[in-house]
Amino acid sequence: MSALIVVEGIDGAGTTTQSRRLVEALNARGRAARHTFEPSSGPVGTLIRSVLERRLLDPNGEPRRLRSEALALLFAADRLDHLDSEILPALSAGTIVVSDRYDLSSLVYQSVTAAGDESLPWLRALNRHARRPELTIVLDVPFAEAKSRRKQRGGAEEIFDADELQLKLAAAYARAETLVPGDTVIHLSGVGEPEVVTQRLLDAVVSRIHT
Numbered sequence: 001m002s003a004l005i006v007v008e009g010i011d012g013a014g015t016t017t018q019s020r021r022l023v024e025a026l027n028a029r030g031r032a033a034r035h036t037f038e039p040s041s042g043p044v045g046t047l048i049r050s051v052l053e054r055r056l057l058d059p060n061g062e063p064r065r066l067r068s069e070a071l072a073l074l075f076a077a078d079r080l081d082h083l084d085s086e087i088l089p090a091l092s093a094g095t096i097v098v099s100d101r102y103d104l105s106s107l108v109y110q111s112v113t114a115a116g117d118e119s120l121p122w123l124r125a126l127n128r129h130a131r132r133p134e135l136t137i138v139l140d141v142p143f144a145e146a147k148s149r150r151k152q153r154g155g156a157e158e159i160f161d162a163d164e165l166q167l168k169l170a171a172a173y174a175r176a177e178t179l180v181p182g183d184t185v186i187h188l189s190g191v192g193e194p195e196v197v198t199q200r201l202l203d204a205v206v207s208r209i210h211t
């Protein structure tokens, strides 16, 4: 049976590592599964990444800043493109799709960076056409641990990296189920060796998704 499974969490929680490992683990069990991610590799996703990584520059060489709402519109557009180009075709072919982030990330990041809870109805409306996932897994990792992992990972600082912001994001993820009412959302500890964490995800998936 096909299913859309979403892995979410604050930056450094391990969503990229674990969504990839989960696909490998499912494939090793003989299940057709594929990995995907948001912002996607499509044209809108590529534009979003250039903004997040401060690579999109103004004519005077300064990083191009987009207000939170403009970014929210891009993320919603990228999501529909991502669905049509990758997710829906794979689901139709009977594949399990594991996405590193989905619209919960939009509700978390764009509400925190815009007007808070007041912006939620608008953000939900923007994502009204986004197919609901069968399962959303939030990886819970203490703020300090996620921060030290981000440091170790290296790379350029992204626009969401500030401590104060990451604490607000962590608070939003702690109540993730209230942000996507009706969806199946579970919290799993993202602490421990990567293979131990992957086993937690795999157990949760096989007990909930008929594989």
Ligand SMILES: Nc1ncnc2c1ncn2[C@@H]1O[C@H](COP(=O)(O)OP(=O)(O)O)[C@@H](O)[C@H]1O
Pocket: 009, 010, 011, 012, 013, 014, 015, 016, 017, 018, 149, 150, 152, 153, 190, 191, 192, 193, 194, 197
């Ligand atoms: N369980 C883990 N224990 C220790 N380090 C981890 C674990 N999972 C991921 N990492 C490391 O932490 C960093 C961030 O992981 P990543 O998967 O990129 O997180 P995210 O995509 O959530 O920002 C990477 O350097 C990764 O290798």
Ligand SMILES: [Mg+2]
Pocket: 015, 016, 017, 100
């Ligand atoms: Mg990542």
